[in-house]
Structure formats: structure tokens, C-alpha cells
Amino acid sequence: MTKPPSPVLVWFRDDLRTADNPALCAAAERGVPIITVFVLDEATPGLRRLGGASRWWLHHSLAGLRAGLAKHGVPLLLRRGPAADVLAALARETGAASVHWNRRYSPGEIAADTATKAALTQAGVAVTSHAGNLLFEPWTIRTGAGGPFRVFTPFWKACLAAGWQPPLRENPELRGGETSVTSDALGDWGLLPRSPDWAAGFPAHWTPGEQGARARLEEFITDGLSGYASLRDRPDRPHTSRLSAHLRFGEVSARTVAAAICQARDTGAANERDADKFLSELGWREFSHHLLYHFPTLPHDNLQPKFVAFAWREDPKGLEAWQKGLTGYPIVDAGMRELWRTGTMHNRVRMVVASFLIKDLLVDWRQGEAWFWDTLVDADHANNAASWQWVAGSGADAAPFFRIFNPVLQGEKHDPDGAYVRTHVPELARLPAKYIHRPWEAPSSTLFEAGIELGATYPHRIVDHAMARDRALEAFKATRG
DNA sequence: TGAAATGTTGGGGCG
DNA sequence: ACGCCCCAACATTTC
Numbered sequence: 010m011t012k013p014p015s016p017v018l019v020w021f022r023d024d025l026r027t028a029d030n031p032a033l034c035a036a037a038e039r040g041v042p043i044i045t046v047f048v049l050d051e052a053t054p055g056l057r058r059l060g061g062a063s064r065w066w067l068h069h070s071l072a073g074l075r076a077g078l079a080k081h082g083v084p085l086l087l088r089r090g091p092a093a094d095v096l097a098a099l100a101r102e103t104g105a106a107s108v109h110w111n112r113r114y115s116p117g118e119i120a121a122d123t124a125t126k127a128a129l130t131q132a133g134v135a136v137t138s139h140a141g142n143l144l145f146e147p148w149t150i151r152t153g154a155g156g157p158f159r160v161f162t163p164f165w166k167a168c169l170a171a172g173w174q175p176p177l178r179e180n181p182e183l184r185g186g187e188t189s190v191t192s193d194a195l196g197d198w199g200l201l202p203r204s205p206d207w208a209a210g211f212p213a214h215w216t217p218g219e220q221g222a223r224a225r226l227e228e229f230i231t232d233g234l235s236g237y238a239s240l241r242d243r244p245d246r247p248h249t250s251r252l253s254a255h256l257r258f259g260e261v262s263a264r265t266v267a268a269a270i271c272q273a274r275d276t277g278a279a280n281e282r283d284a285d286k287f288l289s290e291l292g293w294r295e296f297s298h299h300l301l302y303h304f305p306t307l308p309h310d311n312l313q314p315k316f317v318a319f320a321w322r323e324d325p326k327g328l329e330a331w332q333k334g335l336t337g338y339p340i341v342d343a344g345m346r347e348l349w350r351t352g353t354m355h356n357r358v359r360m361v362v363a364s365f366l367i368k369d370l371l372v373d374w375r376q377g378e379a380w381f382w383d384t385l386v387d388a389d390h391a392n393n394a395a396s397w398q399w400v401a402g403s404g405a406d407a408a409p410f411f412r413i414f415n416p417v418l419q420g421e422k423h424d425p426d427g428a429y430v431r432t433h434v435p436e437l438a439r440l441p442a443k444y445i446h447r448p449w450e451a452p453s454s455t456l457f458e459a460g461i462e463l464g465a466t467y468p469h470r471i472v473d474h475a476m477a478r479d480r481a482l483e484a485f486k487a488t489r490g
Numbered sequence: 491t492g493a494a495a496t497g498t499t500g501g502g503g504c505g
Numbered sequence: 506a507c508g509c510c511c512c513a514a515c516a517t518t519t520c
Contacts (some may be wrong), residue, residue: 415493
């Protein structure tokens with residue numbers, strides 16, 4: 010009578026994949042049965058509760074991961090509660106002697122994981138953490154002086170010089186663990202919205218999960234990468250990767266994406282300019298995560314102290330008009346409605362709407378950050394905070410505050426025919442291109458023929474941009490002086 | 491990974 | 506022929 014081997018636990022977090030998953034690989038190499046778990050932890054202090062759109066994504070991604078693991082006979086258990094308690098209990102129930110996970114890097118997550126590791130070690134369970142979610146561990150990229158970079162270009166140069174690891178080559182040979190241990194039912198977690206089901210339109214745009222991520226990566230390299238450098242700013246064209254949510258949940262690793270892009274470049278399938286431009290966008294993801302690691306207050310506090318005194322306006326009506334896509338500026342409204350309807354927004358338009366909220370309405374960037382956190386399927390604590398501070402001018406390597414986007418010119422430059430506006434603001438669809446980004450200048454006969462009545466079928470502008478620009482510059486001057 | 495204001499230049503119309 | 510003005514086109518500066 011030999012005792013069955015004690016299983017190994019793999020704790021999934023932001024790495025909902027089987028390929029290039031160092032924690033899963035390391036567990037597989039132990040040659041004992043594997044039991045995996047995902048913990049919905051809304052109890053440990055310091056962890057940010059997921060936003061609505063992210064919860065929708067997580068539900069489907071977990072369903073996909075469970076199905077993918079089931080093919081190997083590996084169970085995915087779902088548990089809810091403080092991770093330290095849940096894992097300690099699970100180790101007891103399963104008899105597991107070791108746990109593997111891939112590291113997280115935000116301050117709250119680091120604290121939580123440190124506490125979990127301590128609790129498990131105390132209970133005699135070995136914990137091993139791995140590098141799986143970034144190209145580089147944040148503490149490994151340093152300036153000549155030994156500190157963290159605050160400027161992107163030298164940061165990325167240092168990254169390129171350091172070189173990242175290729176993805177793990179082999180899919181691990183997975184061996185499932187028999188377990189009678191209970192799991193929550195995914196449906197009981199209430200991750201999906203109902204009454205109203207605002208995510209009803211999401212499935213037409215997204216396939217969460219590892220398979221969907223790999224398919225999206227291949228499709229991007231085939232159809233989108235060529236021309237990426239010049240067309241990535243065009244919201245009316247399909248030249249962005251749309252991989253951000255897949256990366257956020259780790260359905261595909263950054264290493265895998267980077268390797269695929271490099272391969273396309275090195276085999277001549279993609280030109281160097283397009284490939285390198287896309288790689289640098291992965292670099293911005295890296296930069297944001299490293300910044301948050303080194304500057305843990307990034308999501309809450311202005312990185313540049315001079316902004317602490319900035320006289321933000323309280324403008325609940327303006328904020329609501331912005332959220333609903335009723336500002337009267339077509340490119341802004343198109344973006345905000347794309348966000349609500351599909352859970353994403355084109356990157357260029359994100360900058361335009363953020364500039365509008367911060368500079369035209371003078372609303373604190375944190376209110377915009379909170380809305381994006383709730384509505385974006387790719388909402389990422391590091392990227393979101395770093396990017397909002399970038400637009401506000403308060404962050405690292407940020408756009409200067411006085412770089413104020415003109416929503417009309419941005420629309421005309423990047424959506425020249427108005428196709429993007431027409432898609433998302435259908436009440437303007439019949440307006441000629443000449444006026445699509447400035448309907449208030451259209452002759453009344455043109456508006457009439459397009460079936461538009463300003464103030465009735467489409468709002469008047471909630472603020473005059475020229476006035477708002479001057480106001481913003483004045484406010485900025487005041488913080489400096 | 492801006493935009494607007496201001497400055498400069500050069501061609502053409504015109505007295 | 507010449508100087509003057511206008512202004513588009515482009516460059517530079519400023520916010």
C-alpha cells in the first residue's frame with residue numbers, strides 16, 4: 010500500500026493560459042498530479058475590485074481555461090475569499106506540499122502575495138513564484154545610476170539591450186490530480202452583468218480565453234501588422250492588435266507576442282518599421298508596470314508634485330455627458346460610445362477623450378481613470394494609471410500639460426471620412442464628411458437634410474474648445490506660479 | 491504620440 | 506522697372 014503522491018497546486022491569477030506559463034511548467038516537472046485554482050479575492054485589503062467589463066471577461070476566460078485544462082485531466086478549482094486563507098485550506102484539503110504561481114507587481118498584490126507566502130510557509134507548504142507576466146522583472150531594468158527609468162526611450166533602449174527570454178518551448182506534459190475537493194460554480198460568482206445586460210454586444214467583438222488570444226495574435230500578424238506604424242492611429246482602420254485584454258489576463262504571454270512579432274520581422278513577413286513600432290507598444294506596457302512597481306502611489310497621486318495643487322473642477326454634469334458620449338464633439342462621443350458598447354476604445358481616441366476630460370472640462374484624471382477601470386475589458390491597474398497621468402501631464406515622461414488636443418482637428422486628421430464617427434454616433438451618419446467633426450458649423454439646410462437637429466437629435470457642444478483651452482492654460486499657469 | 495500664435499520668405503498683383 | 510502690399514506656405518516660438 011503506497012500513499013498516492015501529494016499533488017502540487019498551481020494558483021492562476023493574471024496568467025490564464027497553459028502555454029508559456031512558468032508556474033504551470035514548473036509544477037508539471039515535479040511529476041506529481043496537478044491541481045489548479047483561481048481565487049476570487051475581494052476580501053484582502055489593498056486589492057482593487059475588478060471593474061464590470063473585466064468581470065465579464067474574467068468569467069469567459071476562466072471558462073476557457075477550465076475547458077483547456079480539462080483536456081489534460083487537470084482540474085481548475087474556483088474559490089472565493091482571502092487568498093492566504095483559501096490556499097492554506099486548499100493545501101490542507103488536497104494534501105499538496107507545494108504551490109506555484111507567477112508573480113504580480115502592483116503594491117497591493119505584492120503585499121497580498123507576501124502574506125500568502127508567509128501563511129503557506131508557516132503551514133509547511135513550499136511556495137515558488139515565477140516570472141511570467143512581463144518581459145522583464147521590474148527590478149532588473151535600471152539606469153546607469155541604479156535607479157528606475159522615468160523616461161520611456163532610454164528605458165526601452167535598455168530593455169532591448171538586455172534582451173528578453175523566449176517563451177518556454179514545449180507545452181508541458183500535464184498530469185491531472187484526482188480530487189474530491191469542492192469548487193465554486195463559476196455562475197455563482199455573479200461576474201456577468203444582468204438587468205441590464207450591458208455586455209450583450211461584447212461577444213460580437215471578443216473571444217476571451219487562450220484560444221481566442223492566439224487566434225487574435227495570428228490574425229493581427231496576418232492582416233494588421235503590415236502598415237501598423239502609419240495606420241495604428243486611424244480608428245476607422247483595423248490596424249491595432251486588440252490584444253490588450255488578452256495580455257491583461259495573461260491568456261497569451263508578452264514573450265509569446267514579442268517572439269511572434271520578431272519572427273514575422275525576421276522572416277520578412279512584416280517590415281522592420283511596423284514590427285519595431287508594435288514591439289515598442291509592448292514596451293509601454295512594460296514601462297507602465299515597472300513604473301507602478303517603483304512608484305506605488307501612481308494610481309492615486311500625481312507623480313509630479315506640482316500637480317497636487319491643481320485646481321480641478323467638480324463637474325458632475327460634464328463628467329456624465331463625457332461618460333455617455335453626449336459632449337457634442339463627434340470624435341469624443343464616438344469613442345465613449347465605442348467604449349460602452351464594446352468594452353474597448355481605439356488607442357488614439359483614448360488620448361483624445363482623456364485630453365477632453367482633463368483639459369477641456371478640467372476634471373481630475375482620477376475620475377476618468379475610474380470610469381475606464383469599470384468599462385474597459387482590458388482595464389489594467391498599471392497601464393490605466395500610467396496612461397492617465399501621461400495625458401494629464403503629471404506622470405513620467407508625460408505629455409506636457411499644454412499639449413491640448415483639438416477634438417475637431419484630431420477627428421479630421423485620424424478619421425478623415427468620419428467612418429468611425431458614423432459607426433458609433435449613428436445620428437450623425439448622414440452628415441457630409443466636411444462637417445462630420447464640426448456639425449455646429451454645418452448650414453441649417455445640410456443639418457436638415459441629414460436629419461439632425463442640434464440640441465434635439467444630437468447635443469450642442471457642452472463647452473467651447475477655444476475657451477476651454479485658454480481656461481486650461483490659465484489653470485496650469487496658476488499651479489506653476 | 492499638439493495647437494495656436496508669431497515670424498519669415500517669396501511670388502505675384504498692382505500702382 | 507520698381508517698391509509696396511498681400512498672403513500663402515513654411516518655420517519657429519509659445520503655451
